[in-house]
Amino acid sequence: MLLPGFGEEGQQKLRESTAFIVGCGALGTVIANMLARAGVGHLIIADRDFIEVTNLQRQVLFDEGDVADGIPKAEAAKRKIARINSQVKVTAIVDDINHTNIERLITCEDGSKADIIVDGVDNFETRFVVNDVAVKHGIPYIYGGAVGTVGMTYAILPHAAPGTDDANQPSWERAGRATPCIRCIFEQAPPPGMNPTCDTAGVIGPVVSIIANYQVAETLKVLTGNLDAVNPAMVHVDLWQNHLKQFKVARAYDAGECVCCKKREFEFLDGKFGSSTTTLCGRNAVQLTQKSADGDRLDFEAIADRLRPHGTVKVNPFMLRADIHDNGEPYELTLFKDGRAIVKGTKEATTAKNIYAKYVGG
Numbered sequence: 001m002l003l004p005g006f007g008e009e010g011q012q013k014l015r016e017s018t019a020f021i022v023g024c025g026a027l028g029t030v031i032a033n034m035l036a037r038a039g040v041g042h043l044i045i046a047d048r049d050f051i052e053v054t055n056l057q058r059q060v061l062f063d064e065g066d067v068a069d070g071i072p073k074a075e076a077a078k079r080k081i082a083r084i085n086s087q088v089k090v091t092a093i094v095d096d097i098n099h100t101n102i103e104r105l106i107t108c109e110d111g112s113k114a115d116i117i118v119d120g121v122d123n124f125e126t127r128f129v130v131n132d133v134a135v136k137h138g139i140p141y142i143y144g145g146a147v148g149t150v151g152m153t154y155a156i157l158p159h160a161a162p163g164t165d166d167a168n169q170p171s172w173e174r175a176g177r178a179t180p181c182i183r184c185i186f187e188q189a190p191p192p193g194m195n196p197t198c199d200t201a202g203v204i205g206p207v208v209s210i211i212a213n214y215q216v217a218e219t220l221k222v223l224t225g226n227l228d229a230v231n232p233a234m235v236h237v238d239l240w241q242n243h244l245k246q247f248k249v250a251r252a253y254d255a256g257e258c259v260c261c262k263k264r265e266f267e268f269l270d271g272k273f274g275s276s277t278t279t280l281c282g283r284n285a286v287q288l289t290q291k292s293a294d295g296d297r298l299d300f301e302a303i304a305d306r307l308r309p310h311g312t313v314k315v316n317p318f319m320l321r322a323d324i325h326d327n328g329e330p331y332e333l334t335l336f337k338d339g340r341a342i343v344k345g346t347k348e349a350t351t352a353k354n355i356y357a358k359y360v361g362g
């Protein structure tokens, strides 16, 4: 309350706010921890995964007891936050966040929507779904990502539909502080397997904390109405190269014809793009199907190079097959050129999506 721009009024605004934290892993645990300590009144924490011992290097809300208990990340976070700040209400959602459920899950009991969405996601497909929902409903969205020694963050204060009159514009648009959405900047999600993941390339703990805390700072600015202080640039940090760069992205909105925030077509939220899963009967396997604008972009050799340290990998021009052990369990991962994948070793769609996100990446 002593800080300029906060005061008692700012603290009260935090208490009355709902933040939706998508993903409660490396970024999400730091974000949930700091927002709870800051006194944000309601946190909705969504994550589909369980805690593994290898998560503890960076996922600061969890400990060895949580691994032994085998409880899901969202529930473990809820338990821990109850001990940190008992006045914060936590809604834990143990589910895969996707186009079929996100609009329901960002809605509070009284029918209002979350005031902000904070990104703790491990794949681009989910980010594009989140971006769509943020633009459609005019909810600020704080993007963040980290892998290796590198991280990025960026605050999206979404534009209203072109032609919206002043009275119906969000406060940030009237203040001239609206920013381009993710699709203004990256038109499409990168193809699967293009980028390293934390499970194939590793991640240094501090870069996660730095990015997550940048996200928390932007969240606190937005929720307290300090819109002038929100950074309109995309921040890029490399802790090994000692770089901290800011990319000015403001022109991406004016310069482009964004499908999402200008044309108001929500292709990821409508399920036009993205993935779907099918459990394959009697085979203890799940098929994942990717729909993207320009298909056939998988680079098998690059994916194989990243998977070899984790198991046996075979590649031919038509498919890639890898035998992987994850958390002691054996899985067979088969990728096809058309973007399909079959994860053998589970009947659970969420487990299959986890394995895919960890070792191939979205």
Ligand SMILES: [Zn+2]
Pocket: 180, 181, 182, 183, 184, 185, 258, 259, 260, 261, 262
């Ligand atoms: Zn846009």
